[in-house]
Amino acid sequence: MTDQRRLLVVGVGSIGERHLRCFQATDRVDVSICELNDDLREKIAAQYGVERQYADLDVALADSHDCAVIATPAHLHIDVSTRAVEAGLDLLIEKPLSTNFKGISELQILLQEKQKKAAIAYVYRAHPALAAMKAALESGKYGKPVQLVVVSGQNFPTYRPAYRDIYYKSRATGGGAVQDALTHSMNAGEYLVGPVNALVADCSHQVLEGVDVEDTVHVITRQGGVLGSFSLNQHQPANESSMTVICERGMLRFEYQKSWYRWITEPDSEWQVGYQETLERDTLFQRQASAFLDYLDGFCPPLCTLEEGAQTLAVNLSILDSVEKRAWIEPAHYISN
Ligand SMILES: NC(=O)C1=CN([C@@H]2O[C@H](COP(=O)(O)OP(=O)(O)OC[C@H]3O[C@@H](n4cnc5c(N)ncnc54)[C@H](OP(=O)(O)O)[C@@H]3O)[C@@H](O)[C@H]2O)C=CC1
Numbered sequence: 001m002t003d004q005r006r007l008l009v010v011g012v013g014s015i016g017e018r019h020l021r022c023f024q025a026t027d028r029v030d031v032s033i034c035e036l037n038d039d040l041r042e043k044i045a046a047q048y049g050v051e052r053q054y055a056d057l058d059v060a061l062a063d064s065h066d067c068a069v070i071a072t073p074a075h076l077h078i079d080v081s082t083r084a085v086e087a088g089l090d091l092l093i094e095k096p097l098s099t100n101f102k103g104i105s106e107l108q109i110l111l112q113e114k115q116k117k118a119a120i121a122y123v124y125r126a127h128p129a130l131a132a133m134k135a136a137l138e139s140g141k142y143g144k145p146v147q148l149v150v151v152s153g154q155n156f157p158t159y160r161p162a163y164r165d166i167y168y169k170s171r172a173t174g175g176g177a178v179q180d181a182l183t184h185s186m187n188a189g190e191y192l193v194g195p196v197n198a199l200v201a202d203c204s205h206q207v208l209e210g211v212d213v214e215d216t217v218h219v220i221t222r223q224g225g226v227l228g229s230f231s232l233n234q235h236q237p238a239n240e241s242s243m244t245v246i247c248e249r250g251m252l253r254f255e256y257q258k259s260w261y262r263w264i265t266e267p268d269s270e271w272q273v274g275y276q277e278t279l280e281r282d283t284l285f286q287r288q289a290s291a292f293l294d295y296l297d298g299f300c301p302p303l304c305t306l307e308e309g310a311q312t313l314a315v316n317l318s319i320l321d322s323v324e325k326r327a328w329i330e331p332a333h334y335i336s337n
């Protein structure tokens with residue numbers, strides 16, 4: 001292909017490597033990488049046939065690129081993003097957007113000034129079954145949503161054996177269940193029924209060895225007219241994640257591991273499958289990559305805007321604040337300050 005965009009992946013750890021592989025699979029980009037860790041950078045470059053690799057972000061940005069995936073730990077997202085936009089790049093920024101609001105309004109202004117685009121990589125939004133459930137909710141067939149129940153758990157050490165040694169071990173670098181894992185559920189909940197207006201939360205470190213960040217969380221929300229509840233832990237043996245929306249005239253349930261949504265309208269009747277498609281984990285990231293490139297091509301809006309990412313960041317911070325203060329918190333407080 002001659003008209004491939006030049007994409008820079010910044011950070012090729014766990015998720016950066018996946019982005020590299022999944023963007024390559026679109027065949028719409030020529031990917032280069034920037035990674036501090038020399039051994040990792042060289043290994044990944046060799047494994048994926050990456051020609052241009054950089055150990056230093058300034059050197060990478062001085063070279064010619066069109067867009068970047070920001071896949072460093074979260075506390076670095078805004079600094080790296082700002083430098084990349086200054087260099088004229090469009091961005092796909094990993095979740096969570098950051099660990100605080102420092103530099104975010106400046107980044108928004110810079111994006112406007114430079115006429116550059118940014119999307120946030122909340123990958124649930126690339127799931128076709130979740131998108132189909134959102135469309136079904138919006139069709140009005142089930143009436144107004146009134147309640148949202150999100151239940152999620154998995155054995156984190158099974159999926160991230162190195163969790164003690166990475167950003168996860170500290171809240172300051174984006175670690176802990178709230179900022180790292182629950183943020184997916186909170187963002188997907190906002191995608192389905194609208195932003196969180198107020199919340200109250202409880203969380204604690206219960207089980208995971210070698211860290212003291214929280215691994216178990218409960219949150220109660222108000223999202224417009226919807227009453228929400230979210231529970232998540234990172235130690236149960238079963239890997240399960242479901243999102244149920246109860247409406248005036250029926251209910252719908254997305255089940256991540258089943259890769260479906262189902263619905264039911266009559267008491268004691270059978271669940272009906274609304275949408276099901278078996279997906280490999282990479283498929284979701286390939287869909288996210290294609291959607292990002294379509295957005296850059298002007299074909300569609302981003303799956304998750306910077307403003308939606310900032311709203312979910314406000315929710316993350318409100319949850320931590322609520323636990324600390326044992327009080328209801330309004331996320332809007334973070335956006336307006
Ligand atoms: N959407 C999803 O499903 C997932 C999202 N994530 C998110 O992605 C982000 C990264 O997570 P993950 O890949 O697990 O983290 P890792 O720690 O596995 O990888 C991050 C890499 O970035 C490198 N790095 C740090 N600073 C820079 C820099 N300035 N320039 C270049 N490279 C840098 C790190 O090097 P070093 O170690 O030497 O500092 C490390 O190799 C986090 O925000 C996380 O929440 C993570 C996993 C899944």
Ligand SMILES: O=C1CO[C@H](CO)[C@@H](O)[C@@H]1O
Pocket residue numbers: 154156159160180181184
């Ligand atoms: O976003 C994420 C998705 O799940 C992974 C494994 O549980 C996490 O490490 C990660 O941060």
